[in-house]
Amino acid sequence: MLNFSAPFIPQFFNAQVQDLLPFCDYIICNETEAESWANAVGQPETKDLAAIAKAIANSPKSNGSRPRTSIITHGAESTVFVTSGNDAVVVPVNALKPEEIVDTNAAGDGFAGGFLGALISGRSVKESVEIGHRLGAMVVGQVCFSIVPMSFLYSDYPRLVHNTSGPKSTFCERMAQHKTEQSGLLSTANALYITSVLLLA
Numbered sequence: 001m002l003n004f005s006a007p008f009i010p011q012f013f014n015a016q017v018q019d020l021l022p023f024c025d026y027i028i029c030n031e032t033e034a035e036s037w038a039n040a041v042g043q044p045e046t047k048d049l050a051a052i053a054k055a056i057a058n059s060p061k062s063n064g065s066r067p068r069t070s071i072i073t074h075g076a077e078s079t080v081f082v083t084s085g086n087d088a089v090v091v092p093v094n095a096l097k098p099e100e101i102v103d104t105n106a107a108g109d110g111f112a113g114g115f116l117g118a119l120i121s122g123r124s125v126k127e128s129v130e131i132g133h134r135l136g137a138m139v140v141g142q143v144c145f146s147i148v149p150m151s152f153l154y155s156d157y158p159r160l161v162h163n164t165s166g167p168k169s170t171f172c173e174r175m176a177q178h179k180t181e182q183s184g185l186l187s188t189a190n191a192l193y194i195t196s197v198l199l200l201a
């Protein structure tokens with residue numbers, strides 16, 4: 001999996017990104033990163049996220065026996081993903097109210113961690129995107145991201161993952177009650193921490 005991470009990555013390191021793409025089954029980026037990639041490679045459509053996702057998904061791949069899926073998030077707007085050889089799929093976002101948004105830093109990392117954890121656990125791409133939305137929403141609902149006790153994640157994160165269509169999870173509310181002194185932006189390491197908890201649950 002490759003996460004573009006920031007618009008300057010495909011803008012200034014396009015050669016390196018293009019070298020990596022053939023070996024990636026999943027590509028995640030947001031709308032500005034997608035536009036930056038499209039401009040860097042000379043794609044005619046630089047604003048059409050579905051077209052960009054399709055171009056990324058259908059770009060050359062080293063292992064042709066496995067398809068590539070590209071996922072483009074767009075903040076409070078719908079996420080779009082394309083699996084090579086297929087049409088774009090649009091996944092709506094349950095947008096937060098303005099007063100519920102505290103800090104948008106690391107929302108993308110939260111999405112990526114939730115998506116990857118769910119995908120590895122056997123969920124479909126669409127379900128994994130929905131779970132990524134939930135974890136991203138949890139991140140923007142607080143300042144930075146607090147690492148919580150392992151026992152808490154054992155009990156609540158799997159429930160978040162396996163309850164995508166059920167009653168609203170109390171994960172965010174309980175998260176606020178279990179903050180620890182160890183906090184910081186949800187980095188890739190923290191996303192992988194959450195993913196490892198999911199896999200062990």
